[in-house]
Amino acid sequence: MNWPGIVKNAGLISPDGKRGIELATEPAQATIELRCNEPTSAPRIIVPGSKSITNRAFVIAALAKGKTEIRNPLVSDDTEAMLQCLGRLGVEIDKSDPRNVLVGVSRGTPSEGSRLFVGNAGTTARFLIAVAAMIGHKVSFDGDRHMRKRPMGPILKAIESIGARHDSPHGNMPFEITGNPGLHARWAREGHRPTVVVDASLSSQYTSALMMIAPALPCGMNIRTEMSGKIDAFGYIDITLQIMRDFGVSAKSPGPGSWDFEQQDYRAGTIEIEPDYSACTYFWAARVLGCRGLSICGVKPGSTRQPDARALQVIETFPDMPSVIDGSQMQDSVPTLAVLAAFNDSPVRFTGIKNLRVKECDRIEAIATGLNRLSDGLAVVEGDDLVVNGSKTATEAFRPACIDSHDDHRIAMAFALVALKAGRISITNPRCVAKTFPDFWDELEKCGAVEV
Numbered sequence: 001m002n003w004p005g006i007v008k009n010a011g012l013i014s015p016d017g018k019r020g021i022e023l024a025t026e027p028a029q030a031t032i033e034l035r036c037n038e039p040t041s042a043p044r045i046i047v048p049g050s051k052s053i054t055n056r057a058f059v060i061a062a063l064a065k066g067k068t069e070i071r072n073p074l075v076s077d078d079t080e081a082m083l084q085c086l087g088r089l090g091v092e093i094d095k096s097d098p099r100n101v102l103v104g105v106s107r108g109t110p111s112e113g114s115r116l117f118v119g120n121a122g123t124t125a126r127f128l129i130a131v132a133a134m135i136g137h138k139v140s141f142d143g144d145r146h147m148r149k150r151p152m153g154p155i156l157k158a159i160e161s162i163g164a165r166h167d168s169p170h171g172n173m174p175f176e177i178t179g180n181p182g183l184h185a186r187w188a189r190e191g192h193r194p195t196v197v198v199d200a201s202l203s204s205q206y207t208s209a210l211m212m213i214a215p216a217l218p219c220g221m222n223i224r225t226e227m228s229g230k231i232d233a234f235g236y237i238d239i240t241l242q243i244m245r246d247f248g249v250s251a252k253s254p255g256p257g258s259w260d261f262e263q264q265d266y267r268a269g270t271i272e273i274e275p276d277y278s279a280c281t282y283f284w285a286a287r288v289l290g291c292r293g294l295s296i297c298g299v300k301p302g303s304t305r306q307p308d309a310r311a312l313q314v315i316e317t318f319p320d321m322p323s324v325i326d327g328s329q330m331q332d333s334v335p336t337l338a339v340l341a342a343f344n345d346s347p348v349r350f351t352g353i354k355n356l357r358v359k360e361c362d363r364i365e366a367i368a369t370g371l372n373r374l375s376d377g378l379a380v381v382e383g384d385d386l387v388v389n390g391s392k393t394a395t396e397a398f399r400p401a402c403i404d405s406h407d408d409h410r411i412a413m414a415f416a417l418v419a420l421k422a423g424r425i426s427i428t429n430p431r432c433v434a435k436t437f438p439d440f441w442d443e444l445e446k447c448g449a450v451e452v
Contacts, residue, residue: 031402032430032441032451034419039448042293045283046443049074049273050306051436052236055082055123056212056243057271059131061103062091063216064247066268070101073273077435081121085128088114089139104268113138118173120146120360120407120435123205125173129155130209132177133164134184134217142174146407151358154199155206161196162221188218188263195222200257202358204233208240214261215249225257232328232355235307242305246271275299277306279437281315281336282413286447288318289343289420294447308333319345319392328352331359334386335414338367342378343421344390354384360435361406370415373401374422395422402426409435416440419449 054073059082061068073079075098083093086103094102116132116139118125125143129152132139143150153171160166163180187194200207207225214221225231241251248267251259275298287294301309311333314325321344327334334353341348356363364386371379371388375397380387398418403425405412409432418425433440441451 030430031426031428033424033426034416034449035424035452036419036421037448037450039291039294040446042295043291043446045294045296045446046439047275047279047283047296047299048076048437048439050276051076051078051278052123052239052276052306053243053273054079055121055127056208056240057273058082058086058101058103059127059212060243060247060266061268061271062086062089062131063212064104064266064268066104067102068104068247068268069270070103071270071272072099073101074276074436076438077119078121078124081117081119082124082127085116085118085124088116089128089131089135090114113140115140116142118143118147120144122147122150122203122360125150125152126155126203126205127209127212129177130159130213133159133162133179134181134213135179136181138176138178140174140176146360148173150360151202154202155209158196158198158206158210162194162217184217184219193220193222193260193262195224197224197226200225200231202355204231204236207231207237211237211240211244211251211259211261214251214259215244215264216266218263220261220263222260223258231257232352233307233331235305235329238305243271274304274306276436277301277304277309277311278332278410279440281308281311281333282417282440283443283447284312284315285318285336285340285417286420286444288315289340289417291420291447307331311337315340319343319390321346321348321390323347324349324351326352327356331355332410335363335367335410336417338371338379338386338388339414339417341388341390342371342374342418343395344388345392347387347389347391350386350388353386357384359410360408361411363408363411366404366406366408366411367414370401370403370411373403374398374418398422400424400426402428405429405432407432409433409437413437413440416444416449420447424452 049072051074057070156166163183166175166177168175198206210223249264251261253259301312307330311330327350368379368381403415405428407429412427412432
């Protein structure tokens, strides 16, 4: 599919070095209109590599001694942002073959500071804030207009415990960070291992960011989370620990939400990136919405640590989905499940989704607004819960609608499913899917959702 004014895989524009300005990186606005067509016979869907695993592998490979080959990484706006920023930090990157990216041959640390533009990539921002806390020169961070609204306060506060300084009074970009490697070396000589306390209530990424740098510090690090209960999206912390083990590093856990890391060296090697199970949710939903012969290449939901794989069990209950769905441990699946719930035989309440308010947009409000454009009263926000009032006759009242994606890839991809069941639908800024799934529209066309 092609859209006027859209350049597929356009990539990021590097910053011009000035801080506090709105950088010219916003994608051209356009609208895609979809209608339902006959799907490809027994469509075989190809989903990209996992964004979560790819960006963690890139960071750890950059901290490892030697050269790491990363096979079948995701190639998207978010991972391109990570590679560009790592390059600005002095990491040698060979992506001449995008299927096998080589990371980890240092060109030396830039002496005059590094300017990083992260676009709208939350993992890039939070992971590299932790990396910047290891570096003895200033590292400046900025992002697009959406990233400037996203909270970075918890990770900024956490890195103060290892001597890093920043100039962000409210925890939002733009800001500068300066680490203190001399302090880390002194602590190592004195046998002192710092304990860093992090507020994990808004995102598990803050914890993962600290974990990845902990063994690379000469003094190591102990990590404690400020959580009274289980961390939301805890599966991503499991992913972080597994990738660290793949690079030869382990941790001791003295209790829930606590990890102790001695100084250890990451071992370079070869890492294979598995498919992205967040991306799979759209096509599992497409299958129960009528694309019965659909299969997804290379996926093994029962053998992955990715949290969104558990959404398959919920999707397979359609059209008799549970009346209450706890989305806390599969947050990226909630937009898919909420759109699917609009076609369910009975209402569904989504709980444990407060953190969706601080994603690329306020996803709770974006989902509710979009569903109510299909039919008045289809969705209701109650506190931080979302109730989707699906019924056996709900689709009869659906009307053609234009859904505001809010430049959020997951909102755009989830609402595209409406075309498979309820006729035409339009979605703003279709290019936003390039954040994690550049070929999404081509794959969805196999399911029968085609551009008008």
